[in-house]
Every structure is written in structure tokens, then in C-alpha cells.
Amino acid sequence: MLPEELADALRSMGEQPYRAKQIFRWLARGVTSFDEMTDLSKSLREKLRAEFELSTLRLLRKQVSKLDGTIKYLWELPDGNAVETVVMRYRHGNTVCISSQVGCRQGCAFCASTIGGLVRGLESSEMLDEVLCSERESGLKISNIVLMGIGEPLDNFDNVIRFLRLVNHPDGANIGMRHISLSTCGLTEMFDKLADLNLQLTLSVSLHAPDDETRSRLMPANRGRGVAQLIDACERYYEKTGRRISFEYAMIDGVNDTPDHARLLAQHARRVSAHVNLIPLNHVEERDFAPSTPEHMRAFIRILEDAGVNVTVRRRLGGDVEASCGQLRKKAAEHRI
Numbered sequence: 648m649l650p651e652e653l654a655d656a657l658r659s660m661g662e663q664p665y666r667a668k669q670i671f672r673w674l675a676r677g678v679t680s681f682d683e684m685t686d687l688s689k690s691l692r693e694k695l696r697a698e699f700e701l702s703t704l705r706l707l708r709k710q711v712s713k714l715d716g717t718i719k720y721l722w723e724l725p726d727g728n729a730v731e732t733v734v735m736r737y738r739h740g741n742t743v744c745i746s747s748q749v750g751c752r753q754g755c756a757f758c759a760s761t762i763g764g765l766v767r768g769l770e771s772s773e774m775l776d777e778v779l780c781s782e783r784e785s786g787l788k789i790s791n792i793v794l795m796g797i798g799e800p801l802d803n804f805d806n807v808i809r810f811l812r813l814v815n816h817p818d819g820a821n822i823g824m825r826h827i828s829l830s831t832c833g834l835t836e837m838f839d840k841l842a843d844l845n846l847q848l849t850l851s852v853s854l855h856a857p858d859d860e861t862r863s864r865l866m867p868a869n870r871g872r873g874v875a876q877l878i879d880a881c882e883r884y885y886e887k888t889g890r891r892i893s894f895e896y897a898m899i900d901g902v903n904d905t906p907d908h909a910r911l912l913a914q915h916a917r918r919v920s921a922h923v924n925l926i927p928l929n930h931v932e933e934r935d936f937a938p939s940t941p942e943h944m945r946a947f948i949r950i951l952e953d954a955g956v957n958v959t960v961r962r963r964l965g966g967d968v969e970a971s972c973g974q975l976r977k978k979a980a981e982h983r984i
């Protein structure tokens with residue numbers, strides 16, 4: 648609950664609404680019982696216990712990368728489903744990569760998260776718990792959030808927005824919108840709705856191909872929408888919010904990594920002043936794709952740079968624990984630690 652909702656609830660219980668702020672602060676610190684809220688009277692704590700439930704996630708499995716210290720968690724949700732969350736350490740701060748759905752229905756041909764389809768969207772409290780439980784369990788202060796785990800955030804729009812309001816609240820985790828990235832496969836019909844909220848987060852668009860033929864083959868979400876519609880939606884988003892979009896582009900050998908692809912990608916990126924983030928394709932056992940060769944990547948980058956496009960290559964983190972982009976997947980809750 649947001650503090651103002653807590654205040655209303657307290658009022659209707661005959662309690663002082665200003666207590667909401669105290670309670671909300673405790674919640675953001677990740678307390679797991681009302682008894683830990685020591686600045687509340689015993690009688691209020693009892694009343695709260697009778698009226699409310701404190702949500703949390705149960706740790707099923709923790710894997711730590713030997714290569715770079717990246718941590719992957721498997722959490723059990725209250726209904727017995729399970730999701731993965733990744734904590735990455737960067738020089739500029741620790742970043743948590745959270746899942747927004749149990750499974751995914753977008754069907755991207757290179758991604759493990761969509762294998763087995765969608766079970767349900769996560770509640771805002773469950774996404775918040777991914778952040779708070781990761782922070783508490785790892786002992787690391789989280790300063791950045793990326794919605795780049797399992798699921799399509801724009802396919803769970805209302806809960807994602809509510810989560811963002813909760814995690815961004817100054818009396819809560821207080822993570823600034825500029826420290827949050829939301830990644831989408833391009834559900835263009837939601838872009839204007841998101842732009843209207845004018846959140847100052849970074850919108851990352853999983854482009855992965857600049858033409859309809861290649862993109863529709865890799866990403867079913869492109870069918871019935873199309874690259875032109877997507878770039879138009881990006882342009883409107885950029886105009887409305889003033890926030891530069893980032894294009895994610897997984898480099899797949901012989902599929903989307905030719906000079907022609909690079910030239911067309913450069914055109915799109917320039918039109919909307921997008922930053923291009925190249926991702927060397929990560930291995931997914933069930934998928935037949937291979938990463939682009941270093942030579943092809945170099946040539947690709949060269950074309951983008953010569954066209955004046957801002958381009959970076961995403962570091963591969965947590966590869967030895969299958970925590971890299973596209974490797975997170977729906978797992979059964981049987982994975983006990």
C-alpha cells in the first residue's frame with residue numbers, strides 16, 4: 648500500500664493517519680513482522696496484525712557467480728509460483744534486475760523466459776519484495792532497478808506502475824526514476840499511456856532487428872505491429888517525455904548482424920536519438936542461435952558510430968549461473984536450497 652492508502656485505512660480503524668508514514672518506512676526497511684515496528688504502541692501493532700498481512704518472498708535458491716559476484720535468486724511467491732531476480736555489482740552502484748511476470752507470453756525465439764508461456768503477472772507487492780528481499784539477503788544497498796527479468800512489463804501495466812510508485816516513494820526505498828529502466832519487446836499500444844505518466848525512467852526497447860522480416864521472425868510481438876509503428880511510438884515517447892530511448896539489440900550470428908542491418912538500425916536510432924546497446928547473444932540450451940563473431944560485431948559497431956549513433960556493448964554478467972540477459976526462466980518451486 649502507498650502511504651496515503653495506509654492513512655485512509657488507519658483513519659477508518661479510528662487510528663491516527665500520520666502513523667502511516669512510520670509504518671511505510673518500516674515496510675521499506677523490509678521488516679517481516681509488526682512487532683519490529685517498535686515506535687508503534689503494542690495495541691496498534693496488534694490491531695495491524697489482525698487487519699493486514701505483511702508480504703514477503705521465501706528464498707528457494709541462491710547462486711553466486713564466480714566470475715563477477717553477480718547473485719541470482721529464486722524466490723517462492725505466496726501462491727507457490729517462483730521467479731528469478733539478479734543482483735549485479737557495478738562501479739556506479741548495485742543494480743537489481745527484477746521479473747515482472749511468472750513466465751512470459753511474448754514468444755521471442757532466442758529467449759528462455761518465454762519457454763512454457765505465461766502463468767500470471769506479478770503483484771506490485773511481489774515486485775517490491777524482489778527489491779527489498781534481494782537487498783536484505785545480499786546485504787548490498789540497491790541503487791538501480793532494471794525491469795529486465797522474466798516477463799513483459801507492459802503486459803502487466805497497472806501493477807508495474809504501482810510498483811514504480813511504491814519503490815520511488817521518498818518515505819520508502821526512494822529509488823529515483825532516473826535510476827530505473829523498463830525494458831519492453833515493443834507493445835506499442837502502451838507507449839502513449841506510459842508517456843502520459845511522464846515518469847523520468849529510461850525506456851529500453853528490445854529492437855533486435857531493424858526490418859519487419861527479421862524482427863517478425865525473431866519476435867512474434869512484431870507481427871501485427873511492425874517496425875514503422877514501433878519507431879513512430881518511440882518518437883512520440885521521446886517528444887512527450889524528453890527522455891532518450893535505448894534500443895537493445897542482441898547480436899545473432901548470420902541473422903541480424905549484417906552491414907545492411909546496421910545501416911537500417913542507424914537510421915532508426917538517429918530518427919529518435921536513441922542510444923544503441925548491443926548484447927552479445929547469450930546461450931539458451933533450447934535455442935539454436937549463436938552469438939555474432941567479434942569481427943562482425945566490430946564492423947557493425949563501426950557502421951553505427953560512423954553514422955553518429957551512440958553505441959555501447961552490454962557487459963555479460965553472471966554467465967556461469969545463467970543470470971545473463973535472456974537466460975532467466977520460469978522454474979518450479981521444488982528447487983529448495
Ligand code: SAH
Nearest residue numbers: 758795798799830831832853928929972973
Ligand atoms: N520482455 C521485456 C523484458 C526482458 S528484458 C523485453 O522484451 O524487453 C531482457 C532482455 O534480454 C531483452 O532485451 C531480451 O530481448 C534480451 N534477450 C532475450 N534473450 C536473450 C539472449 N539469449 N541473449 C541476449 N539477450 C537476450
